[in-house]
Amino acid sequence: MAEQATVEEVSEAMFKMIRDSMGQKKWKATDLTKAVTELFGERCDKTLAKSAIRELIESGKCVYTYFGGSFIEIPHKEGAEN
Amino acid sequence: MAGKKRKTPQLDQLEKGAWPSFVKEIKTSAEKNPMADDLLGQLERSYEDRIGHWKHGGIVGVLGYGGGVIGRYSDLPEEFPNVSHFHTLRINQPAGWFYTSDVLRKLCDIWEKHGSGLTNMHGSTGDLVFLGTRTEELEPIFQELTELGFDLGGSGSDVRTPSCCCGKARCEWACYDTMALTYFLTMHYQDELHRPAFPYKWKFKMSGCPNDCVASIARSDMSIIGTWRDDIQVDKAAVAEYAKSGMNIQRDVVDNCPAKCMAWDGKEIKIDNKSCVKCMHCINVMPKALAPGKDRGACILIGSKAPIIEGALLSSVLIPFIKLEPPYTELIELVDRIHEVWSENGKNRERIGEFIQRVGMGNFLEAIGVEPIPEMVAHPRENPYVFYEEFFEEESDGSDEQAPK
Numbered sequence: 001m002a003e004q005a006t007v008e009e010v011s012e013a014m015f016k017m018i019r020d021s022m023g024q025k026k027w028k029a030t031d032l033t034k035a036v037t038e039l040f041g042e043r044c045d046k047t048l049a050k051s052a053i054r055e056l057i058e059s060g061k062c063v064y065t066y067f068g069g070s071f072i073e074i075p076h077k078e079g080a081e082n
Numbered sequence: 083m084a085g086k087k088r089k090t091p092q093l094d095q096l097e098k099g100a101w102p103s104f105v106k107e108i109k110t111s112a113e114k115n116p117m118a119d120d121l122l123g124q125l126e127r128s129y130e131d132r133i134g135h136w137k138h139g140g141i142v143g144v145l146g147y148g149g150g151v152i153g154r155y156s157d158l159p160e161e162f163p164n165v166s167h168f169h170t171l172r173i174n175q176p177a178g179w180f181y182t183s184d185v186l187r188k189l190c191d192i193w194e195k196h197g198s199g200l201t202n203m204h205g206s207t208g209d210l211v212f213l214g215t216r217t218e219e220l221e222p223i224f225q226e227l228t229e230l231g232f233d234l235g236g237s238g239s240d241v242r243t244p245s246c247c248c249g250k251a252r253c254e255w256a257c258y259d260t261m262a263l264t265y266f267l268t269m270h271y272q273d274e275l276h277r278p279a280f281p282y283k284w285k286f287k288m289s290g291c292p293n294d295c296v297a298s299i300a301r302s303d304m305s306i307i308g309t310w311r312d313d314i315q316v317d318k319a320a321v322a323e324y325a326k327s328g329m330n331i332q333r334d335v336v337d338n339c340p341a342k343c344m345a346w347d348g349k350e351i352k353i354d355n356k357s358c359v360k361c362m363h364c365i366n367v368m369p370k371a372l373a374p375g376k377d378r379g380a381c382i383l384i385g386s387k388a389p390i391i392e393g394a395l396l397s398s399v400l401i402p403f404i405k406l407e408p409p410y411t412e413l414i415e416l417v418d419r420i421h422e423v424w425s426e427n428g429k430n431r432e433r434i435g436e437f438i439q440r441v442g443m444g445n446f447l448e449a450i451g452v453e454p455i456p457e458m459v460a461h462p463r464e465n466p467y468v469f470y471e472e473f474f475e476e477e478s479d480g481s482d483e484q485a486p487k
């Protein structure tokens with residue numbers, strides 16, 4: 001059995017995915033979970049992915065947004081704001 | 083605002099008539115709150131221009147939470163600077179909407195200090211709704227709310243603030259403790275409530291009996307509606323009392339029974355309880371004489387929603403009868419299995435009802451590990467408690483074929 005990845009490793013990987021696809025793709029929590037469980041294989045399960053999302057949000061590196069459904073994004077000034 | 087008074091001829095129309103008017107309330111608030119005053123201005127403009135002047139915002143919230151704040155901006159910020167931001171907050175209401183007047187005053191004080199002062203008590207989600215504040219006020223409001231013992235509610239793709247009828251607190255018909263279950267679910271699903279991780283929203287609504295005072299059957303992904311499985315309790319003396327005082331029991335009770343399972347001989351009321359569909363009609367008409375049975379629990383239904391992406395759905399029966407008492411293990415296990423299957427396979431913005439329509443109830447049941455049974459009828463109006471034994475008996479002594487009627 002491979003050793004579990006750390007929360008930091010997984011959240012860092014999530015952050016990169018979000019950053020590298022900014023403007024092209026919006027990520028939902030489930031998309032991120034699927035992507036990291038694929039990337040890390042048996043080193044990352046859903047519970048770990050959940051902790052990683054929590055870390056992303058609570059560190060302020062990402063925020064939840066709402067555009068019809070809920071997404072996870074890097075904070076930016078909002079288009080609708082004046 | 084002091085001094086200048088806006089002219090709002092269009093809005094003034096909405097103050098006419100005998101009913102309460104939100105325009106009147108906004109005008110009252112506008113006397114001391116500039117946000118409320120600019121709101122009047124912008125609304126009047128909307129009626130003149132025949133177009134809404136609000137823009138949706140998507141990224142406002144408090145740190146750590148993905149729900150509870152609904153972002154709005156004006157598209158006329160130069161004209162109405164005080165409503166350039168006009169975000170709505172959902173605040174998790176106490177189960178059954180019980181407050182002390184002291185707490186209500188404190189909530190309003192917070193809101194007058196940091197927002198428009200306008201509230202909606204309560205919104206259709208069940209939450210206490212604060213209408214209109216600026217982004218930079220969100221954290222201070224949140225801080226003061228939590229100090230008062232309140233929290234934000236749900237919004238977006240999360241578990242929405244669970245809500246319920248007043249249940250056992252005030253209603254003798256409650257077949258389970260709706261307030262206790264609502265509190266339990268709210269606390270148990272805190273993570274899912276504040277950190278949206280589903281394909282779309284998930285609403286729980288709890289009604290203590292089939293009168294369904296929170297319209298759970300039409301408005302919640304999981305509708306938990308109290309019911310009973312023994313006989314309706316009858317107080318014969320009280321029935322006689324109703325008859326004596328002039329109630330037309332034949333016309334107003336018996337003839338209106340949708341299951342046609344009641345009889346009245348002028349003295350006694352007879353109920354064929356196994357045919358009763360628990361519609362509550364007779365009990366509502368003769369509350370002193372009739373009451374739900376003693377073996378009480380709830381029926382769990384799934385899938386209702388309002389028409390947002392697709393058409394409206396009513397919930398349909400998933401579990402015809404369940405006893406609902408702490409620690410609610412059976413219920414939680416069921417909900418978790420449903421969430422898992424839906425999160426894994428649901429499309430973005432697909433409610434559970436739509437998901438079930440897409441994959442089929444049979445596949446859905448298999449995925450969550452629930453056996454299909456006859457009570458799971460497609461349409462709630464065909465009541466969950468219709469049993470087909472009679473039908474089968476008729477058929478079985480003929481051929482195996484399903485003779486069309």
Ligand code: HEM
Nearest residue numbers: 134135136137152154155168170205206207237238283390
């Ligand atoms: C074309 C314009 C609009 C459309 C199509 C629209 C659509 C919707 C939909 C589908 C919902 C339900 C979403 C949900 O329950 O999660 C909703 C909720 C809401 N909308 Fe809009 N909306 C529009 C304009 C506005 C405007 C102008 C405002 C305010 C300035 C607004 C404020 C809200 C609020 C506060 C809710 C939450 C209501 C509740 O929970 O009961 N919307 N809107």
Ligand code: HEM
Nearest residue numbers: 096104121125168170202204205206207208209211213214
């Ligand atoms: C002619 C004007 C308006 C009409 C007829 C109207 C009507 C309604 C109705 C029928 C509801 C559903 C109430 C419920 O079931 O709880 C509602 C909810 C709501 N309205 Fe209005 N409204 C008007 C103007 C406004 C304005 C100007 C705002 C904000 C600036 C607003 C904000 C909301 C919000 C936030 C809710 C949802 C609260 C909740 O249910 O969670 N409305 N409105």
Ligand code: SF4
Nearest residue numbers: 247253256290291295
């Ligand atoms: S739903 Fe039933 S139990 Fe709840 S308040 Fe209404 S009548 Fe009473």
Ligand code: SF4
Nearest residue numbers: 339358359361362364
């Ligand atoms: S509850 Fe409804 S179906 Fe049952 S006996 Fe009364 S009226 Fe008939």
